[in-house]
Amino acid sequence: MSIHKNAKIGKGVSIGSYVVIEEGVIIGDYVTIGHHCIIKSGVVLKDHIIIGDMVILGQRTSSNKKMARKPSKHLGELIIEEDTIIGSQVTLYKGSKISEGVFLADYVSIREQVEVGSHSIIGRQAMIEPNTSIGSYVTIQTGSYITADTIIEDEVFIGPCCSMSNDKYMASGKGIHKGPIIRKGAKIGNNATLLPEIEIGEQAVVGAGAVVTKSIPAQEVFVGNPARKLV
Amino acid sequence: MSIHKNAKIGKGVSIGSYVVIEEGVIIGDYVTIGHHCIIKSGVVLKDHIIIGDMVILGQRTSSNKKMARKPSKHLGELIIEEDTIIGSQVTLYKGSKISEGVFLADYVSIREQVEVGSHSIIGRQAMIEPNTSIGSYVTIQTGSYITADTIIEDEVFIGPCCSMSNDKYMASGKGIHKGPIIRKGAKIGNNATLLPEIEIGEQAVVGAGAVVTKSIPAQEVFVGNPARKLV
Amino acid sequence: MSIHKNAKIGKGVSIGSYVVIEEGVIIGDYVTIGHHCIIKSGVVLKDHIIIGDMVILGQRTSSNKKMARKPSKHLGELIIEEDTIIGSQVTLYKGSKISEGVFLADYVSIREQVEVGSHSIIGRQAMIEPNTSIGSYVTIQTGSYITADTIIEDEVFIGPCCSMSNDKYMASGKGIHKGPIIRKGAKIGNNATLLPEIEIGEQAVVGAGAVVTKSIPAQEVFVGNPARKLV
DSSP, rough: OOETTEOOOOOOOEOOOOOOOOOTTTETTTTOTTTOOOOOOOEEEEOOOEESSEEEEEEEOOTTTOOSSSSSSSSOOEEEEETTOOOSSOOOEEOEEEEOOEEOTOOEEESEEEEEEEOEEEEETTTTTTEEETTTTTTEOOTTOOOOSSSEOOOOOOOOTOOHHHHHTTTOOOOOOOOOOOOOOOOOOOOOOEOOEEEEEETTTEEEEEEEEEEEOOOOOTTTTTEEEEE | EEHHHHHHHOOOOHHHHHHHHTTTTTOOOOOOTTTEEEEEEEEEEEOOOEESSSSSEEEOOOOOOOOOOOOOSSOEEEEEEEEEEEEEOEEETTTTTTOOTEEOOOOOEEEEEEEETTTTTOOOEEEEEEEEEEOTTTTEOOTOEEOOSSSSOOOOOETTTTTEEEEETTSOSSSSOOOEEEOOTEEOOOEEEEEETOOOOOEEEOTOOEEEESBOOOOEEEETTTTEEOO | OEEEETEEEOOOOOEEETOOOOOTEEEEEOOOOTTTTOOOEEEEEEESSSEEOEEEEOOOOOOOOTOOOOOOOOOOOEEETOEEEESOOOOEEOEEEOOTTTTOOOTOOOOSSSOTTOOOOOOOOOEEEEEEEESSSSOTTTTOEEEEOEEOOTTOEOOOTOOOOOOOSSSSSSOOOOOEETTTTEEEEEEEEOTTEEEOOOOOOTTTTTEESOBEEEEEEETTTTEEEOO
């Protein structure tokens, strides 16, 4: 293990082999950390958290000269609340907050300025982009992609392999960047495609494989390409 | 290296740097293990297996309070048969069986209660959910998602980025969980979407990007959204 | 650290914990290497490169007996040019070239015989198959899949979760393997599906969720399944 002398480790903490804990990390009580994990400066872990193997916490943003979104220099900490369970091979960025009781499966990656509400589930390999809000008791299944600047309210269900985008003009430098808004309790079928700036109403349902090009009212069911009301 | 004194290692085994081998692991003869691999308790490796770098074998299931599928406490071992080749960054769960001569590419993840038949190929980043049966000489290409409770027979071909689901009511608590059945020799084009409980007949073909909402008879070709017989 | 005595390390190089550097590796000046990285034989890193954590450079190809594409024995080196930024959990194969100023995000995987042009961006989890050419100032967003034998010209934009294929007959042993050709400045929407051998003309636009079954002329906009000219 390589644990910095200024890291603060609680009582009853279990740490696997070849773990790196950098300067200033704060770890609560009864946390379990798997083998080969890397916990970087700027990470705060509360109590009773379970972390798998080969997890990276506190990743920093960077960019090359072509990139539109420049990383903020003042991201704040990565804060992970009590009773969270984190799988293996996960990467979480500095500047986000994971609420209590959340489940993050293997290979999940969450960028900066994201908040995940309590008791939500994020499936394996799901990728969450920056500046996104995810409510409580949300399910995002395996391999789904949540674009930047997105709002997902409580109790939303997103099936596997869904895709979203936030830039109508595809990097032309026109318009704003705005992802979808998915209202409380809406359900999105597997491999659905959501376009930028649309709103999916409360309890609405999007069928598997649908391509949603405009907003869907509450309670309604839309399917097809382009998605139309199911009749 | 961190190798438990009760692990059983065969002859001619090559082990990379920073490898962790936990208590009770059984490794056959002439196995090659890359750097940074983690082999957890409850793993049995037969002879002549090649394993890349940063591989996790014997991952355990877990869940949070929202999750419907609770992990079984009696999963059995992860058994990997002779001549299997495993890429890098792979995660395989305890309680599954990988048959002889299988190729698992980088970033593949296979959950518990899965059987992969002999000489099959699973492409990079493919995710296989629990309680799923995959036949022999099957190809699953890069990034495809195999949902839980699925049956894939021998010689099936699944192109890249395909998606499936197993829950018609999307976590409403209604109905059963049942993935597709894909019969012998069927072919599924890239980025196709398969709905729950459908059957793809023997030697049937699903076009790229098709959304399959009902079963397809043997030998037929279906394309479009929703998928219809190609005429 | 485990650094082979015949590796050649430049001045001002920073190396994290538990890094493995194999025989014959050449590393330029002012390179930063994160924790747990593995740099295998046959890798050449130029100056001012930044590499995240748990990165594998110089991965080798392999195959099982079912696989059509047998790995070449003479792949050459993996060459990474100046000012490249590489995220975490990335895997790059031996026999490819990454040009100056490229940004490769977390979980990117690039196979052998690929060239990535200068200042291009490849998003998280994107998978690039062998024998593929990617131009300069290209953007490939998160989770997109670039099949083998593909040509992507300069300034192309590929949204998130796009999919391509290169084998019209899906492993039947008929025909050739040929991916799409995407001409200069074309834009592909998220979760679009491209079939083998098609050409997307200069500055053409493919809508989100479109399924492109035939070539698209320059400047035109195609949407739907199958994709048709937007009118």
